Amino acid sequence: MATKLTSRESDYSKWYNELVVQADLAQHSDVKGCMVIKPYGFAIWERMKDVLDQMFKDTGHVNAYFPLFIPKSYLSKEAAHVEGFAKECAVVTHYRLKNAEDGSGIVVDPDAKLEEELIVRPTSETIIWNTYKDWIQSYRDLPLLVNQWANVVRWEMRTRLFLRTTEFLWQEGHTAHETSDQAVEEARKMLEVYADFAEGWMAMPVLKGVKSANERFAGAVDTYCIEAMMQDGKALQAGTSHFLGQNFAKAFDVKFATREGGQELVWATSWGVSTRLMGALIMTHSDDAGLVLPPKLAPIEVVLVPIYKGEEQMAEIVGALQGVADQLKAAGFRVKLDDDDSKRSGWKFAEYELKGVPVRLAMGPRDLAGGTIEVARRDTRSKEIVPMDGIQSHVKGLLEEIQTSLFDRAEERRTSTTTSVDTWEEFLAALEAGGFVEAHWDGTSETEDLIKKETKATIRCIPLEGNEETGKCVRTGADSSQRVVFARAY
RNA sequence: CGGGGCGUGGCCUAGUCCGGUUACGGCGCCUGGUUUGGGACCAGGAGAUCGCAGGUUCGAAUCCUGCCGCCCCGACCA
Numbered sequence A: 001m002a003t004k005l006t007s008r009e010s011d012y013s014k015w016y017n018e019l020v021v022q023a024d025l026a027q028h029s030d031v032k033g034c035m036v037i038k039p040y041g042f043a044i045w046e047r048m049k050d051v052l053d054q055m056f057k058d059t060g061h062v063n064a065y066f067p068l069f070i071p072k073s074y075l076s077k078e079a080a081h082v083e084g085f086a087k088e089c090a091v092v093t094h095y096r097l098k099n100a101e102d103g104s105g106i107v108v109d110p111d112a113k114l115e116e117e118l119i120v121r122p123t124s125e126t127i128i129w130n131t132y133k134d135w136i137q138s139y140r141d142l143p144l145l146v147n148q149w150a151n152v153v154r155w156e157m158r159t160r161l162f163l164r165t166t167e168f169l170w171q172e173g174h175t176a177h178e179t180s181d182q183a184v185e186e187a188r189k190m191l192e193v194y195a196d197f198a199e200g201w202m203a204m205p206v207l208k209g210v211k212s213a214n215e216r217f218a219g220a221v222d223t224y225c226i227e228a229m230m231q232d233g234k235a236l237q238a239g240t241s242h243f244l245g246q247n248f249a250k251a252f253d254v255k256f257a258t259r260e261g262g263q264e265l266v267w268a269t270s271w272g273v274s275t276r277l278m279g280a281l282i283m284t285h286s287d288d289a290g291l292v293l294p295p296k297l298a299p300i301e302v303v304l305v306p307i308y309k310g311e312e313q314m315a316e317i318v319g320a321l322q323g324v325a326d327q328l329k330a331a332g333f334r335v336k337l338d339d340d341d342s343k344r345s346g347w348k349f350a351e352y353e354l355k356g357v358p359v360r361l362a363m364g365p366r367d368l369a370g371g372t373i374e375v376a377r378r379d380t381r382s383k384e385i386v387p388m389d390g391i392q393s394h395v396k397g398l399l400e401e402i403q404t405s406l407f408d409r410a411e412e413r414r415t416s417t418t419t420s421v422d423t424w425e426e427f428l429a430a431l432e433a434g435g436f437v438e439a440h441w442d443g444t445s446e447t448e449d450l451i452k453k454e455t456k457a458t459i460r461c462i463p464l465e466g467n468e469e470t471g472k473c474v475r476t477g478a479d480s481s482q483r484v485v486f487a488r489a490y
Numbered sequence B: 001c002g003g004g005g006c007g008u009g010g011c012c013u014a015g016u017c018c019g020g021u022u023a024c025g026g027c028g029c030c031u032g033g034u035u036u037g038g039g040a041c042c043a044g045g046a047g048a049u050c051g052c053a054g055g056u057u058c059g060a061a062u063c064c065u066g067c068c069g070c071c072c073c074g075a076c077c078a
Helices: A012-022 A039-058 A079-088 A125-135 A180-200 A247-252 A276-285 A310-330 A345-354 A365-370 A391-417 A424-433 A445-455
Strands: A026-028 A035-037 A069-071 A091-094 A097-099 A106-108 A113-120 A144-153 A167-177 A207-210 A222-229 A235-245 A255-257 A263-265 A267-274 A302-306 A335-337 A359-363 A372-377 A382-387 A437-440 A458-463 A468-472 A479-487
Touching: A012 A026, A012 A276, A035 A039, A039 A144, A039 A167, A039 A180, A039 A276, A069 A125, A079 A247, A125 A144, A125 A167, A125 A247, A167 A180, A180 A207, A180 A222, A180 A235, A180 A267, A222 A391, A222 A458, A222 A479, A235 A247, A235 A276, A247 A267, A267 A276, A276 A391, A302 A310, A302 A345, A310 A335, A310 A359, A310 A365, A310 A391, A345 A359, A359 A365, A359 A391, A365 A372, A372 A391, A382 A391, A424 A437, A424 A445, A424 A479, A445 A458
Parallel strands: A302 A335, A302 A359
Antiparallel strands: A026 A035, A069 A113, A091 A113, A097 A106, A144 A167, A167 A267, A207 A222, A207 A458, A222 A235, A235 A267, A255 A263, A359 A372, A372 A382, A437 A479, A458 A479, A468 A479
16 A cells, blocks of 8 residues: 555656556456446445435435336337437346356346346436326325436446446436426525535536526536536536426326316426436545545544553554544544554555545553644645644534535636636636636537537537627627527546 | 557566577565665465467467557547
8 A cells, every 4th residue: 555646747647547446446347348336436426425425314205116117118108208218228127147058157138038128227207207107196196206326237338437437326316396386496496505515515516507408408408517626627526416307207298287277287397316326526626645524424524543662562552543533522522543553654644535534533651741642634634733721613623624614715716717607718728728618609409519529629508697798709700689508627 | 540569477578580398577465574764675376268260380478460459640529
């Protein structure tokens, strides 16, 4: 483990790949494009999941679970949806294996062919709306606010740990409403939940906006999104929330009896965030020494490391640290006392820095004698010696400061790399420099395609808080009513 | 699907061009000892169908043929 990470500057992509593996977050599985999420990585995801789950419940949602397998015919019921996902579906065709006649191993039994092939869900709209059809009869059944935590499979050509894997974990909310306005309100509300989570817990500033038609979810009327900026100047879509109109209600014939006694199609939303958030979290804060975690999501907020010579001193110092650990635990902090005698303290320092533990407390014989303790913070890599008295409130304050400071630093980086341009030359230069580029666009798919082809940049979003400002499209010179945000993206 | 790279103890790797006894080294692991304020040191030890299948040869990690897998870079996507 004496290996040094590749620096971000020399090869950002390599830095990321090495960090994920070395910080013990995940590893490649033997199946192409899939990953094993290791216990430490999963602990971070569990934190995210727990917090989000509570946020969903606080906004009136309940959890349920729908099947992994979807009859192939369901997918084709909504035209845009099938168009969007058909190219990346895993298909189950058989249900049995048998020993090969020639003894060469095990083969698919051709006699066990499924009558209707099943697809492994790339998302669950179709099977859920097919089910909602039976759940919804009256306006009294609405709104229907359901979420599920699940795995999904999308057969992508190119994958990267957490950012894009063939199988990934996520949550998908699927709601049904009486009116269009209520559904739009729901989609926007969940976007706010995502934004609050990203900024308040991940310490990751996000832009809220609407996707252009090109970037819209297959089957949605509108796709709302939060977009984050990574340290290499590339944008990352961190969460999406869709207003689905009546598209799925139409496709699956989901009608309800209105207050007036008529029959109407319901209005729908869906919204999701995935293990991709892990990638966002890593790339937002981490440095060349390894992972940097915001305290609120860190599985371990404070690690305590004893420094000692001999068994007698070890017992004394570990005993003193145990007291500190107990005190911090009682105050509600996630704490680990590492009294493993087989690793030296220096090794532990490096290890917990690599793993992004926000605060480290170290105590040696000098501290024990003087009633002090060494406090190191991961984000700035600074150390100080403080009195043992009042350590709890000191740690509390420090953790809050780290959380705030990580957000501020990320926001400052985003702000300083966001540029507003009016000419094509400026546009190209800004893209080259990295970051968000605010520019006028004539509103057509053709122009967006053209720009993407020429520059690899896409419209990340049309900001919700964008100020109305007329101008001329940066590419075609046609009229534009608002600046949109471009960037190269993950 | 194109382009590139790689497959050798758990991990990284030398050896492959130019075939030759027992497959180099490091990390990690086990045992014992000395150590301990930033990834300790010494001694001993365990651990390998050299990706798979054929072929050439007295002899293959090395040469030939075929296959499989993974990673990276591009076209599709969260």
